[in-house]
Amino acid sequence: MSRVGTWEIGEIKFPFSEAVRFSLENIKKRFTRAAITAASVVLGIAFMNSLMMMAAINQQVSGMGGIELYQYWLLFISLLVCAVGITNSMLIAVTERYKEIGTWKTLGALDKHVLELFLIEASLIGLIGGLVGYIAGLVAAVIYGAVFQGAPMDKISSAFFGTKMVPLPLPTAPALLVLSLVVAVGISLAASLYPAYKGAKLEPAVAFRFEV
Amino acid sequence: MRYEYTVETEDLAKYYYMGKYVVKALDGINLRVRRGEYLSIMGPSGSGKTTLFNMIGGLDRPTRGRVYIDEVDISKLDAYELAWLRCRKIGYVFQTFNLIPVLTALENVMLPMIFAGVPREQRIKKAIELLNAVGLGDRLHHKPGELSGGQQQRVAIARALANDPAIVLADEPTGNLDLNTGLEIINLMRTLNKEKGVTVITATHDLKMIDVSDRIVYIRDGKIERIETRAEVAVEA
Numbered sequence: 130m131s132r133v134g135t136w137e138i139g140e141i142k143f144p145f146s147e148a149v150r151f152s153l154e155n156i157k158k159r160f161t162r163a164a165i166t167a168a169s170v171v172l173g174i175a176f177m178n179s180l181m182m183m184a185a186i187n188q189q190v191s192g193m194g195g196i197e198l199y200q201y202w203l204l205f206i207s208l209l210v211c212a213v214g215i216t217n218s219m220l221i222a223v224t225e226r227y228k229e230i231g232t233w234k235t236l237g238a239l240d241k242h243v244l245e246l247f248l249i250e251a252s253l254i255g256l257i258g259g260l261v262g263y264i265a266g267l268v269a270a271v272i273y274g275a276v277f278q279g280a281p282m283d284k285i286s287s288a289f290f291g292t293k294m295v296p297l298p299l300p301t302a303p304a305l306l307v308l309s310l311v312v313a314v315g316i317s318l319a320a321s322l323y324p325a326y327k328g329a330k331l332e333p334a335v336a337f338r339f340e341v
Numbered sequence: 342m343r344y345e346y347t348v349e350t351e352d353l354a355k356y357y358y359m360g361k362y363v364v365k366a367l368d369g370i371n372l373r374v375r376r377g378e379y380l381s382i383m384g385p386s387g388s389g390k391t392t393l394f395n396m397i398g399g400l401d402r403p404t405r406g407r408v409y410i411d412e413v414d415i416s417k418l419d420a421y422e423l424a425w426l427r428c429r430k431i432g433y434v435f436q437t438f439n440l441i442p443v444l445t446a447l448e449n450v451m452l453p454m455i456f457a458g459v460p461r462e463q464r465i466k467k468a469i470e471l472l473n474a475v476g477l478g479d480r481l482h483h484k485p486g487e488l489s490g491g492q493q494q495r496v497a498i499a500r501a502l503a504n505d506p507a508i509v510l511a512d513e514p515t516g517n518l519d520l521n522t523g524l525e526i527i528n529l530m531r532t533l534n535k536e537k538g539v540t541v542i543t544a545t546h547d548l549k550m551i552d553v554s555d556r557i558v559y560i561r562d563g564k565i566e567r568i569e570t571r572a573e574v575a576v577e578a
């Protein structure tokens with residue numbers, strides 16, 4: 130690396146595996162905070178899945194219909210609300226950890242390492258929230274189909290796996306799973322970018338003065 | 342390892358501009374700290390101890406003047422070099438311990454060695470050695486919340502020594518501890534200073550610290566008021 134005076138400035142390392150481990154510890158040990166953040170994801174993703182799957186069940190029952198434009202608008206707004214919720218929750222999480230961020234930095238962490246820690250955490254929360262939201266959305270759709278539409282099980286199953294011809298193709302349950310996880314992680318990451326950046330930029334002296 | 346002075350400050354100043362007025366937290370500090378020295382910085386609350394600690398530790402930038410560590414002007418370092426300095430040259434001990442709460446004692450001590458790129462087996466071995474040396478060999482897997490204040494501070498001292506730093510900087514390390522626990526921590530730092538030859542600089546109002554210090558720097562209103570070496574202190578006492 131470089132030389133400064135008589136110092137041989139060596140490499141600063143932070144293996145990805147370690148970063149993931151620390152992020153997991155954080156989620157486990159600060160479960161309430163992580164759960165609040167994940168709740169935003171769960172709600173948004175559950176809404177997306179129920180909307181899509183209810184439409185698919187309707188198609189199976191009545192042989193027509195799809196998703197109206199205004200429903201996409203609703204979906205968009207709900208995901209936006211979900212993103213704002215995540216940003217808010219992550220901002221609080223970062224603020225709660227000012228002292229800890231300062232400490233990481235005194236031990237040798239670079240800005241990008243702090244950023245990495247928060248973004249990995251956001252991805253994991255997105256992943257978990259996405260999975261739970263997916264399940265919740267499908268459960269809601271099944272209840273809707275069976276109880277409110279009186280749809281028989283085979284029609285619900287067709288809606289899930291797309292075996293019967295329908296006027297408009299809608300995503301099947303497996304496709305929705307992939308979509309849910311991608312959207313959940315994407316939103317969680319995007320919404321955490323600003324809070325994580327804010328934490329990463331923090332100078333130790335400023336971080337330690339805060340609250341004290 | 343050849344320099345006579347591990348730390349040197351030159352007309353060091355830090356001003357805070359608060360609207361109309363200026364708070365001169367440090368105002369022209371000239372200080373030289375010898376290698377292996379145990380130096381205490383004493384002064385009333387608000388005299389600038391923490392500010393000086395931050396400047397020497399590369400945790401904040403001065404308004405004026407310079408800090409040299411091993412004769413390197415640290416204001417010339419970029420973010421990467423500064424992180425390396427914090428990781429390899431300086432160990433920090435704080436009044437509030439500042440351990441990572443979700444990690445065990447062992448993991449806390451290993452953390453600086455991860456950044457330094459020490460292989461895993463070696464990290465574990467060294468961390469256990471250090472925790473043994475501070476008397477916590479039987480608390481390796483405890484989290485900070487499961488340790489007493491004195492024990493947490495021992496972990497922090499072990500962590501500060503993880504990468505064999507040239508300097509251990511401590512800001513009121515006994516400030517949150519009772520009399521006896523504080524004394525234990527002071528003796529521990531003195532022992533490590535003697536055995537490992539590591540330079541120790543502590544900011545403190547703890548008078549117990551006087552007995553172990555080679556020199557005491559008294560500061561007031563951001564200026565050095567006087568410096569006493571141990572011989573003088575002993576004579577006065």
Ligand SMILES: Nc1ncnc2c1ncn2[C@@H]1O[C@H](COP(=O)(O)OP(=O)(O)OP(=O)(O)O)[C@@H](O)[C@H]1O
Pocket residue numbers: 338357359364365366384385386387388389390391392393
């Ligand atoms: N970020 C800041 N903004 C404004 N003023 C500051 C800031 N940091 C420190 N000061 C001021 O600088 C002076 C020195 O503060 P410092 O924290 O260094 O004192 P100290 O000697 O460590 O005190 P204590 O013993 O209470 O910890 C104080 O008057 C303080 O109010």
Ligand SMILES: [Mg+2]
Pocket residue numbers: 390391392512
């Ligand atoms: Mg202070």
